[in-house]
Amino acid sequence: DAKTTQPPSMDCAEGRAANLPCNHSTISGNEYVYWYRQIHSQGPQYIIHGLKNNETNEMASLIITEDRKSSTLILPHATLRDTAVYYCIVRSYDKVIFGPGTSLSVIP
Amino acid sequence: GAVVSQHPSRVICKSGTSVKIECRSLDFQATTMFWYRQFPKQSLMLMATSNEGSKATYEQGVEKDKFLINHASLTLSTLTVTSAHPEDSSFYICSARDPPNGEKLFFGSGTQLSVL
DSSP: OOOOBOOSEEEEETTSOEEEEEEOTTOOTTOEEEEEEEOTTSOOEEEEEESSSOEEOSSOEEEEOTTSSEEEEEETTOOGGGOEEEEEEEESSSOOOOOOOEEEEEEO | OOOEEEEOSEEEEOTTOOEEEEEEESSSOOSEEEEEEEOTTSOOEEEEEEETTSOOEEOTTOOTTTEEEEEEETTEEEEEEOSOOGGGOEEEEEEEESSTTOSOEEEOOOEEEEEO
């Protein structure tokens, strides 16, 4: 599976959009980009995933660049409950390997 | 979404004893489950892949005799930490994919193990 690079931490003001970047320059053609988040002392929660096209669901939007070497997770209106560690993962199938992720702090 | 139930949520045990953690898929069948371990302020580390009806596949560096995995049914996988030591104290999390060949991974709520 391709390796991902994320900033270790970010802050976001409550009510504003949180944009979390992820670099995956070695991604191959059949590998999906997945985002999960983990709130302290809980199991990770699936957010969204995509292959080439941008995706949106009730939680977030995923923007994937045309060359697929990077992506951005967008939380449109961050709330305090969105404070968590966000993991960007690239995989083709089978097991999911987690990197260090980005610790997002939503500030009142 | 699918629900993965993990039990217990917290356990304290003495050194040298064994502890069993259960992971159940509540509303779907899971031919494969994954076990992770997480130390404080660190990311999740994949320990092993549990396969229903066959032996688990362990990641490099994970002792199979210490972390016994049994996946006897399509809805239950267990992780037994044998002869626990204080350094085994960690947050253990299981996950499963629904459907079995699907794209989403669902996680249990985790088990905090403290070995005294």
